[in-house]
Amino acid sequence: MINIGVLALQGAVREHVKALQAPDVNVIVVKKVEQLDEIDGLVFPGGESTTMRRLINLYGFYEPLKEFATKGNPIFGTCAGAILMATEIVGQTEPHLSIMDMTVERNAFGRQRESFEALLSMEGVGEDVEGVFIRAPIIETVGPGVKILSSYDGDIVAAQQGPFLACSFHPELTDDDRMHQYFVKIVREQQAIEA
Numbered sequence: 001m002i003n004i005g006v007l008a009l010q011g012a013v014r015e016h017v018k019a020l021q022a023p024d025v026n027v028i029v030v031k032k033v034e035q036l037d038e039i040d041g042l043v044f045p046g047g048e049s050t051t052m053r054r055l056i057n058l059y060g061f062y063e064p065l066k067e068f069a070t071k072g073n074p075i076f077g078t079c080a081g082a083i084l085m086a087t088e089i090v091g092q093t094e095p096h097l098s099i100m101d102m103t104v105e106r107n108a109f110g111r112q113r114e115s116f117e118a119l120l121s122m123e124g125v126g127e128d129v130e131g132v133f134i135r136a137p138i139i140e141t142v143g144p145g146v147k148i149l150s151s152y153d154g155d156i157v158a159a160q161q162g163p164f165l166a167c168s169f170h171p172e173l174t175d176d177d178r179m180h181q182y183f184v185k186i187v188r189e190q191q192a193i194e195a
Contacts, residue, residue, distance in 0.1 A: 003025075003028055005036070005043070006020070009031075015170075015172035036064050041186070044077040046078050049083035053084065062097075066098075077100075077166045079167075083104050084097050086139075101161060107137065108140075108168075115135070118130075119131070122150040123148075131152065131168075132170040133157075133168065138155040139156035139168065157169060
């Protein structure tokens with residue numbers, strides 16, 4: 001049994017919990033810093049990145065989340081969650097948590113009314129992964145240790161750096177749980193390394 005947390009400060013928490021549910025996965029809704037000690041991996045849901053950062057600061061999560069990442073614990077960020085993970089954000093002087101070596105651009109696909117869905121080819125996941133893009137960022141560039149998993153129209157929309165996974169879209173808003181299963185696999189592999 002592995003424990004995977006969903007950071008429940010803002011965003012589509014319920015949908016991520018549902019997508020992660022499996023007989024061998026215990027999903028924990030993370031509302032308190034102490035709960036980080038109980039989990040093997042963590043999901044940053046979509047939402048609004050600046051609001052999420054404000055809540056991270058307000059509830060004392062900033063340093064504990066940095067420490068969680070530094071220890072090599074797997075983290076999966078979707079949409080705004082990916083923005084939280086980036087080392088650089090276009091048009092912003094400071095990044096948020098600086099976990100993954102990538103530059104992101106917020107709302108790169110346009111505002112709410114430009115939201116769309118697309119089928120994506122994703123390495124290690126599938127050729128027909130359903131991507132829901134809502135005010136989505138793009139991953140503009142990645143560092144040498146980052147593997148590009150998927151692109152859409154020439155723009156990077158999913159990437160992985162060791163135990164860290166980020167995507168521009170919302171896999172939790174579909175019935176396709178393969179992205180979440182892929183993250184569960186990352187968590188298991190990380191546990192095997194540490195065992």
